[in-house]
Amino acid sequence: MNTGERSLVGGGPLDDLDQWEDDLRRRYPEPAAGAAPPGGNGNRSKQPEQFRDYRADARPQVKEFYRLHHRHQTVDFVRAKRTEYLSNLGQRRRMGVWQALEFLNTLVDDSDPDTSLAQIEHCLQTSEAIRRDGHPRWFVLTGLIHDLGKILCLFGEPQWAVVGDTYPVGCAWSEQIVFPEFLADNPDRNAPEYQTACGIYSPGCGLDNVLMSWGHDEYLYHVVRDYLPPEALYMIRYHSFYPAHRDGAYEHLMNDADREYFRWVRAFNPYDLYTKSAERPDLAKLRPYYEELVAEFFPPTLAW
Numbered sequence: 001m002n003t004g005e006r007s008l009v010g011g012g013p014l015d016d017l018d019q020w021e022d023d024l025r026r027r028y029p030e031p032a033a034g035a036a037p038p039g040g041n042g043n044r045s046k047q048p049e050q051f052r053d054y055r056a057d058a059r060p061q062v063k064e065f066y067r068l069h070h071r072h073q074t075v076d077f078v079r080a081k082r083t084e085y086l087s088n089l090g091q092r093r094r095m096g097v098w099q100a101l102e103f104l105n106t107l108v109d110d111s112d113p114d115t116s117l118a119q120i121e122h123c124l125q126t127s128e129a130i131r132r133d134g135h136p137r138w139f140v141l142t143g144l145i146h147d148l149g150k151i152l153c154l155f156g157e158p159q160w161a162v163v164g165d166t167y168p169v170g171c172a173w174s175e176q177i178v179f180p181e182f183l184a185d186n187p188d189r190n191a192p193e194y195q196t197a198c199g200i201y202s203p204g205c206g207l208d209n210v211l212m213s214w215g216h217d218e219y220l221y222h223v224v225r226d227y228l229p230p231e232a233l234y235m236i237r238y239h240s241f242y243p244a245h246r247d248g249a250y251e252h253l254m255n256d257a258d259r260e261y262f263r264w265v266r267a268f269n270p271y272d273l274y275t276k277s278a279e280r281p282d283l284a285k286l287r288p289y290y291e292e293l294v295a296e297f298f299p300p301t302l303a304w
Ligand SMILES: [Fe+2]
Pocket: 146, 147, 216, 239, 240
């Protein structure tokens, strides 16, 4: 599908969606070879000086992005988006995985002609690194599709409703959330029932019972949930939940299954963050392999 459309990058302060991910790489630098795997124990908190450096160096657009994100991600907002998108999957659009990848690629930064394939390249660089390491086919496929939920931008959602670190709403925010001070402007601050440690949830209730801030992770999870193993679904659903998978927050809401499957979320994260390279994947050469892989797990079209 070549629609010839060149859409804008979604409303918001970021130059493009990659700017959020570039910032994540700055906040969570790639560990030196031979070092312990990032977030391996789930409680690898950053050193205070790393926080200080990160905050001092944050780009103004990134700070403004988080200010908007934290201001607007309320319980009511999340419930409204879940109703808008999840109660009528398939009525908005039916597309196969490859079509969705090409649709996502129409999300380009008009100011930079080199980014015309940026989204599909990130997907392929992630999946190819997973494949090179000999992981199972569902893991490779997860790398390919994990960011397809970003097509929310093409449905008119602002950047802060598509990307950004995710975290639970309806309970007290963790101090591990990036720029926690911006949460002071969130109207849920004034709802006492949302300001206790567990808020509207019960201890150990399991993340499946917890409303996460709205974005590309949760959306894609619902689109593909019938077709992939639970490990893959955790990777998709929680790959932006940095306060938990990198900084060990929100243990009190998790159940044993969450703790078990978060090992996979952590295994996925380095492939997401550290596989960006100048070497461009050869789309034409890779396409037959991926078309077969997609067909192994998914029907010809999915309900978006
Ligand atoms: Fe993502």
